[in-house]
Amino acid sequence: MRASGRAGVSTISAAVLPAPRTLRARRVILALAALLPLCLLLSLGSGAVNLGVAESLSALYQAIAGEKSSQAAVIIGQIRLPRALLAALVGGVLAVTGAATQGLFRNPLADPSLIGVTAGASLGASLAIVSAGTFTAGLLGFSVVSLGAFVGGLLTVALVYRLAQSGSGTSVATMLLAGIAVTALAGSVGSLLEYQASNEMLRRISLWRMGGLDGANYQRLLVAALVCTPVLAALPRFAIPLNAMLLGESEARHLGIDVDRVKWSLIVWVAVGVGTCVALAGTIAFVGLVVPHIVRLMIGPDHRPLLPACVLAGACLLLLADTLARTLMAPAELPVGVVTALVGVPFFVSLLRRRHQYGMQ
Amino acid sequence: MVAALLTVVAQTGLGDIVVRDFAGRDVRLAAPAQRIVALAPHITENVFSAGAGDRLVGAVAYSDYPEQAKAVPRVGNFQSWSLESLVALQPDLVLLWSSGNGIDTLPVFDRLGIPVFVSEPRKLSDVADTIRKIGKLAGTRAVAEAEARRIEHTLATLGDEYRREQPVSVFYQIWNEPLQTVNGEHLISQLMALCGGYNVFADAPSLAPKINIESVLARDPDAIVASGMDTARPEWLDDWRGYPSLIAVRSGALFFIPPDHVQRPTARVLLGARELCRQLATVK
Numbered sequence: 163m164r165a166s167g168r169a170g171v172s173t174i175s176a177a178v179l180p181a182p183r184t185l186r187a188r189r190v191i192l193a194l195a196a197l198l199p200l201c202l203l204l205s206l207g208s209g210a211v212n213l214g215v216a217e218s219l220s221a222l223y224q225a226i227a228g229e230k231s232s233q234a235a236v237i238i239g240q241i242r243l244p245r246a247l248l249a250a251l252v253g254g255v256l257a258v259t260g261a262a263t264q265g266l267f268r269n270p271l272a273d274p275s276l277i278g279v280t281a282g283a284s285l286g287a288s289l290a291i292v293s294a295g296t297f298t299a300g301l302l303g304f305s306v307v308s309l310g311a312f313v314g315g316l317l318t319v320a321l322v323y324r325l326a327q328s329g330s331g332t333s334v335a336t337m338l339l340a341g342i343a344v345t346a347l348a349g350s351v352g353s354l355l356e357y358q359a360s361n362e363m364l365r366r367i368s369l370w371r372m373g374g375l376d377g378a379n380y381q382r383l384l385v386a387a388l389v390c391t392p393v394l395a396a397l398p399r400f401a402i403p404l405n406a407m408l409l410g411e412s413e414a415r416h417l418g419i420d421v422d423r424v425k426w427s428l429i430v431w432v433a434v435g436v437g438t439c440v441a442l443a444g445t446i447a448f449v450g451l452v453v454p455h456i457v458r459l460m461i462g463p464d465h466r467p468l469l470p471a472c473v474l475a476g477a478c479l480l481l482l483a484d485t486l487a488r489t490l491m492a493p494a495e496l497p498v499g500v501v502t503a504l505v506g507v508p509f510f511v512s513l514l515r516r517r518h519q520y521g522m523q
Numbered sequence: 524m525v526a527a528l529l530t531v532v533a534q535t536g537l538g539d540i541v542v543r544d545f546a547g548r549d550v551r552l553a554a555p556a557q558r559i560v561a562l563a564p565h566i567t568e569n570v571f572s573a574g575a576g577d578r579l580v581g582a583v584a585y586s587d588y589p590e591q592a593k594a595v596p597r598v599g600n601f602q603s604w605s606l607e608s609l610v611a612l613q614p615d616l617v618l619l620w621s622s623g624n625g626i627d628t629l630p631v632f633d634r635l636g637i638p639v640f641v642s643e644p645r646k647l648s649d650v651a652d653t654i655r656k657i658g659k660l661a662g663t664r665a666v667a668e669a670e671a672r673r674i675e676h677t678l679a680t681l682g683d684e685y686r687r688e689q690p691v692s693v694f695y696q697i698w699n700e701p702l703q704t705v706n707g708e709h710l711i712s713q714l715m716a717l718c719g720g721y722n723v724f725a726d727a728p729s730l731a732p733k734i735n736i737e738s739v740l741a742r743d744p745d746a747i748v749a750s751g752m753d754t755a756r757p758e759w760l761d762d763w764r765g766y767p768s769l770i771a772v773r774s775g776a777l778f779f780i781p782p783d784h785v786q787r788p789t790a791r792v793l794l795g796a797r798e799l800c801r802q803l804a805t806v807k
Contacts, residue, residue: 210738233740233768241737305700357600360585362752369701369733376735377700493724494732
């Protein structure tokens, strides 16, 4: 009696299992969507200058109305708002590209840097710092260093992609190895370059590598939004092909998915999105690797809710981390990459402890 | 008493030169150093100031001042130099910069029997002190002493001339992106104090912290002093004009000092000190 009852329960739960999952996913997405404005307000309300809640809100109103009369309006409108929006944008892009890369490579250790974009950007930035010298002008609000990073990132991805191509299509495994090789190569060339750098340049290279959002202004935010909004809009549309590819590439092909096209489009979107983020904010570790896992632990591996939830969670995490980076050691700033791990890892580990059986599938 | 003195003399040898270095070690030389290797650009500069430039047989990259320093053979850069090329120069004295070269290389030199003087100038008074000590080690005491006195005298005169009842607050900007300054530990903060000013970020937790625009607005300095990459005034210094509420912007107190005049602990800090004092004197 008891045994048959148990069997009955398991049959039923197997049949209904997707329902609570989607319900839960919906709840998590709603909660994150509600959390994001709160994180944004927290970020706007904190900083080296102590503005109260009331003054912050009135300054925000003034800033939106376009007034620049008061000091508070300048601080909120010209310094904190563009920085907070950039943090949210960069966090969202890093997390969602991380989720897409993990899905594409079917590898839980994958993150956007795997296809070489971060290492290439790092090298590009170092090259720019060493060769540009005092030439600090730029294009569209991007400094020479940012442009160097962006171009370096894209060129490296193109190289990795070329290396993985063969007559029979693009091999994900080869791309992974090529990414590791090219990342190592770019790292070595970067280290070689440091021998050519003066003390001053070395300091700038190391600070750039640590990442930071302190260069935020509206011009850069605009460029970032123009590039990243299409990325944020495009990636969630790959949810179904990514779900199919979790089964394996040939299975996905049998399900009617044009696997090589999907791979190519995903790589392009990831490279453009991450390249822009790295160019604007330096290398920010952790967000692209662990945020997708955190979200998967909460709502499961279905890419349909996973990708939008990652955008929201990444944005919240980077906003919080940047707020702490600005305030913990004030007047000095901490590298934001240090704080993302400090904030995210305990949360991630506690989730992990509760679900020992967690895996990609 | 006499016996004790005799044993000391017997242990050290009569003609010995003993100089206490910045790591608190006693550096002993039997005779004045004839072949010196300097492992940092500022040390090279100080060797020339001490009148021992002609004894310099090795230096590192960016040892570019005075002009003759550029001709000294290189053994690498301050972070990584070739021990082999250093040994090949057969030095009888190596001048090490502990925070730049790393103090952990000391045992290597001890094993090779090469005397090392550790230099770590942190205070303004350390500049004259270093030059004096190098002069003693190289046997060029007269030149070194004269130069050390000139430095001390000039600094003292500047201090007297520019002392103020109400010190002006100063923000020193190393670079714009990332926005970077120095804290109270840095030589520059002492130059500010000499010129009747104080560093608004003296309390920052690290020597060269990254800060943000907002903290500059919060501390609202009377003057902003920037160094760029070389001898040209950086264009980004004028970016502050976008924040007209700043006292320094309203009074036009946006100044430039070449980095080598304030960031290197050498006789050239006198140039930096003079420039800074003159600039701060125009404030208020």
